[in-house]
Amino acid sequence: MIPAAKEYNMGRKSKKKSGNTNYVPKRASDLYCETDVYGNTNVFINKNEPFNFAAQQLLKKPEVSSIHLEGIGNFIWPLIDGKNSYQDIKAAIKEKFGDDAEPLDERLTKYFKAMAKYGFIIIPESK
Secondary structure (H helix, E strand, O other): OOOOOOEOOOOOOOOOOOOOOOOOOEEOOOEEEEEOOOOOEEEEEEOOOHHHHHHHHHHOOOOEEEEEOOHHHHHHHHHOOOOOOHHHHHHHHHHHHHHHHOOHHHHHHHHHHHHHHOOOEEOEOOO
């Protein structure tokens, strides 16, 4: 993970005001990505924390988790580069997919929450 950035896990309850869209999401630093023959992105993350090691040994869990991105998620992934804000990404989706992406705010927020929950992206804590 990026040590200089404070993390805000959007998957958990927070006292922070919801609906804040003034953040710049970043990919977690320990990810590996590859694109398949269909142009879809596969994102892999190593699970090397002590709890995960125990789960791997006892429950035969894999050392690497992966997620297969398609459609709008596949379009969004390259935009999560630590430079594009939520609003920038939203505008790019609107331009590319138009009304097919609606309800855009709700879908994009859920997407970012899920990606943060699984440790694929980091959403800096709002100030």
